[in-house]
Amino acid sequence: MIVCIAEKPSVARDIAKILGATEARSGYIEGNGYAVTWTYGHLCTLKEPEDYQTSWQGWRLASLPMIPERFGIKLIKEEHIERQFAVIQELVSQAERVINCGDAGQEGELIQRWVLQLAGCTCPVERLWISSLTDQSIREGFANLRPSKELDTLYYAGLARAIGDWLLGINGTRLYTLTDRYGSRQRGVRSVGRVQTPTLALVVDRQAEIESFVPVTTYEMQTTYQGTLFRADTTQEVEVTFAERQQVEELIERIAKEPLIVQAVEQKKSTEYPPRLFDLTSLQVEANKKFGYTAEQTLRLIQSLYEKKVTTYPRVDTTFLPEDQYSKVGETLQGIARHAALGGFIAPLLSSGKPLKKSKKVFDNKKITDHHAIIPTGQLSGGLTPDEEQIYLLVALRYIAAFYPDAKVSTTTVRATVEEYPLRASGKTILVEGWREVLKPDSGKEGDDTTEGGKDKEKDKEQTLPPFKEGESGPHEPSIRESTSTPPRYYTEATLLRAMETAGKGVEDEELRDALKMNGIGRPSTRAAIIETLFKRGYIVREGKSLRATPAGIQLIDSIQDPLLKSAELTGRWELKLRQIESREYDPGQFLNELKAQVSTLVSEVRGF
Numbered sequence: 001m002i003v004c005i006a007e008k009p010s011v012a013r014d015i016a017k018i019l020g021a022t023e024a025r026s027g028y029i030e031g032n033g034y035a036v037t038w039t040y041g042h043l044c045t046l047k048e049p050e051d052y053q054t055s056w057q058g059w060r061l062a063s064l065p066m067i068p069e070r071f072g073i074k075l076i077k078e079e080h081i082e083r084q085f086a087v088i089q090e091l092v093s094q095a096e097r098v099i100n101c102g103d104a105g106q107e108g109e110l111i112q113r114w115v116l117q118l119a120g121c122t123c124p125v126e127r128l129w130i131s132s133l134t135d136q137s138i139r140e141g142f143a144n145l146r147p148s149k150e151l152d153t154l155y156y157a158g159l160a161r162a163i164g165d166w167l168l169g170i171n172g173t174r175l176y177t178l179t180d181r182y183g184s185r186q187r188g189v190r191s192v193g194r195v196q197t198p199t200l201a202l203v204v205d206r207q208a209e210i211e212s213f214v215p216v217t218t219y220e221m222q223t224t225y226q227g228t229l230f231r232a233d234t235t236q237e238v239e240v241t242f243a244e245r246q247q248v249e250e251l252i253e254r255i256a257k258e259p260l261i262v263q264a265v266e267q268k269k270s271t272e273y274p275p276r277l278f279d280l281t282s283l284q285v286e287a288n289k290k291f292g293y294t295a296e297q298t299l300r301l302i303q304s305l306y307e308k309k310v311t312t313y314p315r316v317d318t319t320f321l322p323e324d325q326y327s328k329v330g331e332t333l334q335g336i337a338r339h340a341a342l343g344g345f346i347a348p349l350l351s352s353g354k355p356l357k358k359s360k361k362v363f364d365n366k367k368i369t370d371h372h373a374i375i376p377t378g379q380l381s382g383g384l385t386p387d388e389e390q391i392y393l394l395v396a397l398r399y400i401a402a403f404y405p406d407a408k409v410s411t412t413t414v415r416a417t418v419e420e421y422p423l424r425a426s427g428k429t430i431l432v433e434g435w436r437e438v439l440k441p442d443s444g445k446e447g448d449d450t451t452e453g454g455k456d457k458e459k460d461k462e463q464t465l466p467p468f469k470e471g472e473s474g475p476h477e478p479s480i481r482e483s484t485s486t487p488p489r490y491y492t493e494a495t496l497l498r499a500m501e502t503a504g505k506g507v508e509d510e511e512l513r514d515a516l517k518m519n520g521i522g523r524p525s526t527r528a529a530i531i532e533t534l535f536k537r538g539y540i541v542r543e544g545k546s547l548r549a550t551p552a553g554i555q556l557i558d559s560i561q562d563p564l565l566k567s568a569e570l571t572g573r574w575e576l577k578l579r580q581i582e583s584r585e586y587d588p589g590q591f592l593n594e595l596k597a598q599v600s601t602l603v604s605e606v607r608g609f
Contacts, residue, residue, distance in 0.1 A: 001033060001034070001035055001091075001094055001095055001096060002033060002034050002035070002095065002096065002097045002098075002099060003034075003035050003036075003037065003091045003092055003094075003095040003097070003098045003099070004016075004019070004034060004035070004036045004037070004098075004099045004101050004128075005037055005038065005039065005088060005098065005099070005100060005101055005102065005112060005115065005116075006036065006037070006038045006039075006101040006102070007038065007039055007041060007101070007102045007103050007108060007111060007112070008038055008039070008040065008041065009038050010307055011038070011101070011133065011307065012028075012029060012036045012037065012038040012101075013029065014133055014135075014138065014309075015036050015101055015128075015138060016029040016031070016034070016036040017135075018135060018138045018139055018142070019031075019032055019034045019036065019142070020032035020034070021034045021035070021036050026087065027083070027084055027087030027088075028087055028091060035091050035095075036101075037084075037087060037088055037091055038084070039084065039088070039102075039111060039112070039115055040080070040081060040084065041111065042076065042111055043075060043076060043081050043084070043085050043111070043114070043115050043118075044073045044074065044075055044076065044111075044114035044115060044118055045073065045074065045076055046071055046072070046073055046074075046162055046163065046166050047068075047071070047072045047073065047074050049063075049066050049170060051072070051074065052066075052068045052072075053066075059174050059177065059178060060178070061174075061175070061178050061179065061607055063174075064171055064174060064175055064603045064607070065171050065596075065599050065600050065602075065603045066170060066171055066174075067167065067171075067596050067599065067600070071163050071166070073114050073117065073118060074118075075118060085115070085118070085119070088115060088119055089118075089119040089120070092116065092119045092120070092121045092123075093119075093120070095121075095123050096123060097123055097124050097125075097126065098116065098121055098123055098124070098125045098126070099125075099126050099127070099128055099142075099145065100112045100113075100116070100125055100126070100127045100128065100148060101128045103313070103315070104128075104129045104130060104131065104313060104370065104371065105313075105315050105370070105371070105525065106154055106157055106158040106161070106523070106525075106582070107158060107315075107525060107526075109151055109154045109155045109158055110155060110158035110159060110162065113155050124148075125148040126145040126146065126147060126148060127145065127146040127147070127148050127150070127151050128141045128142065128145060129141060129144075129146055129151075129370070130313075131312045131313045131371055131372060132306070132309065132311070132312040132313065132377045133306065133307060133309045134309050134377050134379055137377075153581060153582050153583070153584050154370075154582055156581055156582075156588040157578050157579070157581040157582040157588070159588070160578060160581055160588040160591050160592055161578055163592055163595075164194055164574065164578075164591070164592065164595050165193065165194050165195075167592075167595055167596065167599050168192065168193065168194040168564075168565065168595070168599060169192060169193045169194065171599050171602070171603060172192030172193070172197070172565055172599075172602070173189060173190060173191055173192045173193075175192075175602070175603055175606055175607075176190040176192055176556070176559060176560065176606075177189050177190045179606055179607070190556055190559070191533075191537050191539075191556075192556075192560070192565060193530075193533070194571065194574070195500075195521050195522040195526070195527075195530050195571060196530050196533055196534060197556075197557075197560065197565050197566050198521055198565070198566050198567055198568040198570075198571045199496070199500055199521065199522070199530055199531070199534065199568075200534055200539050200540065200549070200553055200556070200557060200566075201557050201566040201567070201568065202491065202496065202499050202500075202504055202568055203491055203496065203534075203540055203547055203548075203549045203553070204549045204553060204554050204557040204558075205557075206488060206490065206491055207490065207548060207549050207554070208554075209487065209488055210487045210488055210489075210490065213487035213488075215484050215485050215486070215487075216484070216485045217482060217483070217484045217485075218241040218242065218243060218482075218483050218484075218485075219241065219242045219243075219244070219245050219247065219248045219480055219481065219482055219483075220232040220240055220241045220242065220248065220480075220481050220483070221240075221248050221251055221252055221421065221478055221479075221480065221481070222423075222478070222479055222480075222481045223260065223418065223423065223476040223477060223478040223479065224476060224477045224479075225260045225416070225474065225475075225476040225477075226466055226468070226474070227466065228414075228425050228463065228465055228466065229425060229463065230260070230414075230416055230423035230424060230425045230476070231423065231424060231425070231481065232421075232422065232423065232424070232481075233415060233422035233423055233424035235424075236422040238420065238421070238422055240421070240422065241483075245480065245482070248480050249480070251421065252478045252479075252480070254419075255418045255419050255421060255478070256478055258418050258419050259418070259473040259474055259475060259476075260416050260417070260418050260423070260473060260474060260475075260476040261416060261417055261418070261471070261472075261473040262414060262415075262416045262468050262469065262470055262471060262472045262473065263415045263416055263417055263470065264414070264415045264470055265412065265413075265414050265415075265468050265469065265470055266412070266413045266414075266415070267410060267411070267412050267413075268410070268411050268412075268413075269408065269409070269410050269411075269431070270408075270409050270410075270411060271406045271407070271408060271409070272406065272407040272408075272409055272434075272436075273359075273361055273406055273407075273435075274361075274398075274401045274402050274404065274406070274434075274435040274439070275398060275401065275435075275439065276319035276361070276373075276510060277319045277320070277321065277362065277373035277374070277375060277398055277399065277402060278319065278373060278374045278394070278395055278398055279316050279317050279318055279319050279373060279374065279524060280299070280302070280314055280315055280316055280317065280374065280524035280525065281317065281497050281498070281501050281524050281527065282319065283298060283302060283314075283374060283391070283394065283395070284298045284299065284493070284494070284497055284527075284528065285494040285495075285497055285498060286394055286494075287301075287390075287391060287394065288492060288493045288494040288497075288545075289492075289494050290390075290394070291387075291390055292545065293387070293391075294493055294528070294531075294532075295493050295497055295527060295528035295531055295532075296528040296529065296531070296532045297387075298391065298528070299314070299525075299528045301387055301388050301390075301391045302314040302374065302391055302395075304388055305384070305388055305391060305392055305395075308383070308384070308388075309377060309379045310376060310377055310379050310380075310381045310384075310392060311374055311375065311376055311377060311392065311395055312371075312372070312373075312374055312375050312376075312377060313371050313374075314374055315371075315523075315524055315525035316371040316372065316373065316374060316524065317517055317523070317524045318367055318368060318369065318371065318372060318373055319367075319373045319510075319514075320362065320363065320364045320367035320368055320372060320373055321362055321363050321364075321368075321372045321373055321375070322363070322365055322368050322372055323363045323364070323365050325363065325372065326356075326358050326363055329356050329403065330350065330356065331378060332375070332376060332377070332378035332399075333346050333349060333350060333356075333378070333400070333403070334346075334350065334378065335376070335377070335378025335379060335380070336376050336378055336396050336399070336400070337350070338380060339381055339396070341393065342393075342396055342397070342400065345397070345400050345437070345438050346400060349400070349403055349404070356403050357402075357403050357404070357405070359402070362402050367514075374395055375395065375399045376392070376395055376396045376399055397438055397439055398439070400438050401435040401438040401439045402435075404434055404435040404437065404438055405432060405434040405435070406432075406434050406435065407430065407432055407433060407434035407435055407436050408430075408431040408432035408434065409428055409429070409430055409431060410428070410429045410431050411426065411427070411428050411429075412426065412427050412428075412429070412465050413425075413426045414426070414465065414468050418476065418478075425463070425465065426463075426465075427463045427464055427465040429464070489546075490543075490546035490547060490548060491546070491547045492545045492546060492547065493531060493545075493547065496531065496547060497527055497531075499568070500520055500521050500522055500527050500530075500568075501517055501520040501527075502517070502520055503519055503520055503521055503568045503569050503571070503572030504568035504569065518575075518576050518579055519569075519572035519573055519575055519576040520572055520575060521568050521571045521572050521575060522575070523575075534553070538550055538552050538553075539552055539553030539556065540553055562602050562605065562606075564598050564602055565602070574591075574595075577591050578591070
């Protein structure tokens with residue numbers, strides 16, 4: 001008998017149907033030589049402190065640091081979990097072979113390996129690795145099963161992550177709860193976590209920056225010529241902004257009757273590429289911006305779409321597709337075209353007679369690890385809830401836009417002077433709509449949640465310019481522009497997710513953001529849960545879309561001085577090492593030894609203060 005273990009009953013049913021297993025039993029489905037069973041997500045967990053030493057049950061500073069010689073796992077004590085585990089254990093004991101059908105990711109690997117370990121599995125184990133739950137994908141996956149050993153480093157990375165979270169979470173929480181070094185303004189447990197605490201620190205630090213911000217008002221001359229607004233040209237090495245309004249008034253009085261002279265007219269044609277396909281974080285960001293969905297809501301919705309077979313595996317951190325996916329694009333688009341809201345966008349692509357566009361910004365094997373970007377499968381999307389429909393359309397439209405022509409843009413910049421005062425006007429003309437026919441670009445960039453150097457970042461509004469000629473001149477109507485610098489904005493869930501992805505560095509450039517993803521804090525699949533944990537523990541609250549730190553959250557971060565626990569950058573370095581464990585570039589034992597030493601030092605410093 002071959003035993004297949006899926007991560008939830010619904011997936012087990014999909015797999016059983018393909019394998020010809022049709023007889024429903026208690027806790028599994030049997031037939032055609034297979035027994036298909038399931039977990040309910042996590043059945044196992046790392047042991048609690050008291051499972052290692054009875055003296056660790058009480059919360060005492062003298063017990064810290066708690067570092068077991070060898071970590072162990074145990075079954076979660078819930079009746080339905082114990083009952084299902086007994087089914088799995090019995091099936092595994094009779095199996096000639098086991099196929100791990102867990103979610104194809106680090107967490108899925110950890111869940112299944114722990115279950116097999118606790119069940120005492122000794123037979124050969126193979127791995128089903130698929131990116132969607134369509135019948136075709138499941139069939140292809142079973143035709144290309146992987147030896148479990150190929151995924152060992154994925155498991156080692158997941159295990160190192162779990163142990164690292166235990167070491168810092170258990171020791172840090174007890175240490176800062178028990179110590180009165182910083183007073184006892186916050187009563188109760190002070191919850192500390194490897195990713196949770198640096199994420200909270202991002203919110204607290206941003207809030208402190210906002211509250212201490214002192215606005216600065218500056219003045220500049222602007223003028224209207226030929227119906228076009230010209231503003232000070234800040235690229236020139238001339239003082240164009242002033243601290244006192246009177247200075248601008250004096251400037252206007254001096255030059256108001258002087259002609260404005262056009263010095264140069266520059267036209268530049270450029271290409272605007274379609275937005276990248278979605279990874280989980282960018283989808284959560286977009287859904288928060290457009291619909292106000294929390295990161296947790298978006299994850300739940302896209303997971304449901306995956307289980308309904310209409311989108312691919314969601315817990316991914318790449319925006320690219322493998323090059324062999326190109327051959328499936330036409331079929332996928334034909335499937336999507338059956339959706340009433342999408343057929344009109346797809347018809348021009350399929351009826352043009354030209355090959356579909358194949359861009360390196362979409363298809364790139366070098367940017368793919370275990371999974372590819374989130375895309376539609378082409379399956380019928382009926383029976384979706386209204387919220388699922390919103391997320392499905394986001395994913396589908398982004399996919400369709402990737403095969404539309406690039407947009408072509410002409411930007412005109414007019415440089416002028418009044419006496420020696422430099423002025424500038426600019427305007428943009430869309431020459432070729434391209435992908436803009438499918439997606440209307442946002443007015444602001446995705447990560448633009450802060451100001452730069454305290455200066456007002458307000459940009460000139462796009463305006464249509466009349467034809468100007470170099471050397472022309474004429475009268476103008478000057479006025480005073482008053483600008484007051486603004487503080488950084490409070491984090492929203494969208495911008496906090498981006499900050500977690502880049503370890504707190506505000507980055508708009510997609511290629512640079514890709515590089516920083518390697519040492520972001522948390523993983524795409526866990527960031528939503530981390531933010532929700534901060535809400536549940538009363539460390540942050542929502543005010544509209546803004547996230548605010550509570551007094552308890554502020555007090556906790558103020559009490560922690562060691563960067564080991566609250567530095568996003570340092571936590572990002574750990575994340576990089578965990579990724580390197582996955583790619584066989586770093587030893588998991590070395591990672592844990594470093595972390596154990598850091599925890600021991602932390603405890604000594606706080607206790608010895």
